[in-house]
Amino acid sequence: MDSDRVSLRTGGVLLVVLVELVVAATVGWGLWTLRRETLAGELQALASLSAAMAVQADSTLGVADAILGATRAELGDGLLDPTSAGAHDFLRARADALPMFRSMLIVDAEGRRLTSSREEIRNGPSVAHLDFFITAREGRGPSLHVGTPFVGHLDGRASIGVSMDWRDRQGQFQGVVVLVADAGFLDGHFEQIAPQPDVAMALYRNSDRALVSDGPGDGAARLLPAQVLGPLWADATPETPRLVTLPDGRQRLVALHRLQRFPLTVVVSRDAEVALADWTEQAWLVGSFALSALAMTLFLSLRNAREQALRRQAQAALATEQACAVRAFQAAQEGHWEWDAHTQENHLSPRMKELLGMAPDEILHGPDGLLHLARLHPDDVEPVRAVLQAHQQGQGSEVFDFTFRIRQDDGQWRHVRSRGHAWRDPDGAARFFSGTGTDITAEIAVQQQNLQLEAQLQRARKMEALGTLAGGVAHDFNNILAAVIGYGELARSAAPDDSSQARHLDHVLQAGQRGKALVERILSFSRGAPRARTLLRLEPVVDEVLQLLAASLPASVRLAQRLNAPEAIISGDVTMVYEAAMNLCTNALQAMPQGGALQVALDEIRLEVPRQLFDRSLPAGRYARLSVTDSGAGIAPDVMARLFEPFFTTRGPHVGTGLGLAVVHGVMVDLGGAIDVHSTPGQGACFELYFPCVDGVPDEARPVDDTAPPGCGQTVLLVDDEPGLVELAEELLAGLGYEPVGFASSVQALAEFQRDPDRFDLVLTDEVMPEMTGTALAQAVHAVRPDLPVVLASGYGGPQLAARAAGAGVTVLLRKPLVRAELARAMAQALGACALRLQPPGR
Known part of the structure; x- marks a missing residue:
């Protein structure tokens, strides 16, 4: 009986021990499974967080890449001169549009700063020792280089340089374009979206594993050592989250x-011990209960309940981690979607539905549910279908990437970029799809704006080059006309009035004057003609143009005018303004050969912010706006880019010279204004001229005295690099009562003057000469005799001729070709002005 009782007791103990072992094994397995699930959830959360931060950093660097690429292209093509006065303002405008960057600068091949968006750092120390400069100079890696942190020389702040090399058209290194930001500019909102405070983030360069950022705060203590990073970089699947041992x-x-x-x-990391703190605590509790043999049966039900609680807690923790991942996607402004090929079910995150313009409770059905959205752009349906089908069939790359447009409530189109991946079974059939969606509308807009700015700069450079060419042609043509008109006038004065010779010479002079008028139109485009500026009211000039047009309008054209700027005052030459308005109206009439409506409006506006127009950006300020609208056939896109080129016309040969709009462009540039053009083919065109308004009283019109007293034997130092023009001018001056002493070399003329400075009463010189320009000669002469009057004659001196002449002390500025009457008035005016200002020198 006792043995049976012992056996029974032993069996009971063994049974209890066996039950305890089974329970202990069960508990151990459960704890291990829970640990594995907890680690998997943590790793998935870290993977989602690292992907979100990578997308955000990609977006930030993409903006920097676009801006630096555009600036490098402008430097390489010569569109931007980093040493010019406007380079600083140009960089500051671009840097102001990038709030994540502190400054933008351009350095030369030696690391010296050429210009900067911030005036206070323009003259800072050389950056040749910094790695973003060295990497860009040596051409290693991609075109965009992200440097390691360095200390700013002014504020001592940790900074990072994002650079791009700058090379000329022959590929020679010229320097570096740099955007400078705070060291943590790529950290984004990591502190807000990180699930726990102990989660660390770091950013490394792939080429040398150099540390770019250690995350918010002082994260250096949580960085992974090099012996751990090395295997991660060498791994074939580095983006798989993992548990590593330090x-x-x-x-x-x-x-x-x-x-x-x-x-x-x-790289996003977290201490495993901290991540498993809750699990460790629960494991000790469960282990103590499992190893307590005396309380096994008592706490068996409690253990089971505890396990259930742990399971629910793990599920809740997993749900929390998933919510953190969702917040990470939301912080990165990305949506997430999934499609199960077995169940044909689609899951879209709230942000993804928002990107697609769907209601929160709306559902997509099947793999092609996106294609049936009413908001999808019709032109994107087939391309999206082709991309999805190709990836589903295993064609193309492992990751699919496509962009489509979704119509918003306001009728505008949102650009959505979707990237994803298909998980396949061993047979290669796609079973599960997952991906993200990002709103890249702003990025597309920036790209389009950069393209527009680039096209605008190209147009401006082209017009400048054409203007220089036209000015050079006009200069040479002026020299030819000078001989024709000058000798023609001399021959005409010697011919009897009623003779056939006189009639022939009159025709020659008339042709010469027409040629002179044509040259003046070319110079108006090239801004090479010297013009005197006055203050004038714009409305009377426009009204005079319209009165002249109204008298000659065909019956098929209706003129409607609305002039509402009686107080608009501008600074300029009235002839130039008149010519610009007349050419613009004439161009509108020629666009309506069958008749139509011509509308002319003038008003005064104030721009509070800069406005982008057709040919350039107009600064803020007060402007008079002249609008000329026609109802013609409109302007084709290929013609729009060449509108203001000289000699370009769409009206065929023998119809026009193609100088009308070119003259308008030259006049507006000379006045500091701008032009805007709006046209739709088949619906006419509208040209708008913006004249800068000034404050002041308009100059009164004064009668011009065409008579000029002859000379009294004054000695004139005559200089022109064309010997024929020197001979002609000597004859004209002698006929006017002066004693000319001519030279075809400005250097020889200066030497003769320096031998006997008091011999000469006046200097008449050309401007464009090979050895010494006319303004340089005037400065040299005035260094010896400040009282000597100087008359400067020029057929083309460039846009800054008047300023150079005033700085050199030129008394009168005369336009070539020389006409006898104009020359006589200029000589008398110069001698008279000098007589009023100074006592005549002793002889």
Whole structure:
């Protein structure tokens, strides 16, 4: 009986021990499974967080890449001169549009700063020792280079340089274009979206694993050592989250994600012990209960309940981690979508539905549900279908990437970029799809704006080059006309009035005057003609143009005018303004050969912010706006880019010279204004001229005295590099009562003057000469005799001729070709002005 009782007791103990072992094994397995699930959830959360931070960094660097690329192209093509006065304002305007960057600068090949968006750092120390400069100079890696942190020389702040090399058209290194930001500008909102405070982030360069950023705050203590990073970089699947062991024995959860467009890698990590703190605590509790044999049966039900509670807690923790991942996607402004090929179900995050313009409770059905959205752009349906089908069939790359347009409530189109991946079974059939969606509307807008700015700069450079060419042609033509008109006048004065010779010479002079008028039109385009500026009211000039047009309008054209700027005052030459308005109206009439409506409006506006127009950006200020609208056939897109080129016309040969709009462009540039053009083919065109308004009283019109007293034997130092023009001018001056002493070399003329300065009463010189320009000669003469009057004659001196002449002390500015009457008035005016200002020198 006792043995049976002992056996029974032993069996009972063994049964209890067996039950305890089974329970202990069960508890151990459960704890291990819970630990594995907890680690998997943490790793997935870190992977989502690293992907979100990589997308955000990609976007930020994409903006920098676009801005630096555009600036480098402008430098390489010569469109931007970094040493010019406007380079600083140009960089400051671009840097102001990038709030994440502190400054933008251009350095030369030696690391010296050429210009900067911030005036106070323009003359800072050389940057040749910094790695963003060295990498860009040596041409290693991609075109965009992200440097490691350095200390700013002014404020001592940790900074990072994002650079791009600048080379000339022959590929020679010229320098570097740099955007400078705070060291943590790629950290984004990591502190807000990180699930726990102990989660660390770091950003490395792929090429040398150099640390670019250690995350918000002082994250240096949480960086992974090099012996751990090395195997991660060498791994074939580095973006798989994992548990790694540090040299000191501690374990860390690590997830890294490489940027799509730039050679950087985001590394997010967390201490495994901290991540498993809750699990460790529960494991000790459950283990103590499991190993307590005396309380096994008592706490068996409690253990089971505890396990259930732990399971629910793990599920809740997983749900929390998933919510953190969702917040990470939301912080990155990305949507997430999934499609299960087995169930045909689609899951879209709230942000993804928002991007697609869907209601929160709306559902997509099947793999092609996106194609049936009413908001999808019709032109994008087939391309999206082709991309999805190709990826589903295993064609193309592992990752699919496509962009489509979604109509918004206001009728505008949102550009959505979707990237994803298909998970396949061993047979290669796609079973599950997952991807993200990003709103890249702003990025597309920036790209389009950059293209518009580039096209505008190209047009401006082209017009400037054409203007220089036209001015040079006009200069040479002026020299020819000078001989024709000058000798023609001399021959005409010697011919009897009623003779056939006189009639022939009159025709020659008339043709010469027409040629002179044509040259003046060319110079109006090239801004090479010297013009005197006055203050004038714009409305009377426009009204005079319209009165002249109204008298000659065909019956098929209706003229409607609305002039509402009686107080608009501008600074300029009235003839130039008249010519610009007349050419613009004439161009509108020629656009309506069958008749139509011509509308002319003048008003005064104030721009509070700069406005982008057809040919340039107009600064803020007060302007008079002249609008000329026709109802013609409109302007084709290929013609729009060449509108203001000289000699370009769409009206065929023998119809026009193609100078009308070119003259308008030259006049507006000379006045400091701008032109805007609006046209739709088949619906007419509208040209708008913006004249800068000034404050002041208009100059009164004064009668011009065409008579000029002859000379009294004054000695004139005559200088022109064309010997024929020197001979002609000597004859004209002698006929006017002066004693000319001519030279075809400005250097020889200066030497003769220096031998006997008091011999001469006046200097008459050309401007454009090979050895010494006329303004340089005037300065040299005035260094010896400040009282000597100087008359400067020029057929083309460039846009700054008047300023140079005034700085050199020129008394009168005369336009070539020389006409006898104009020359006589200029000589008398110069001698008279000098007589009023100074006592005549002793002889």
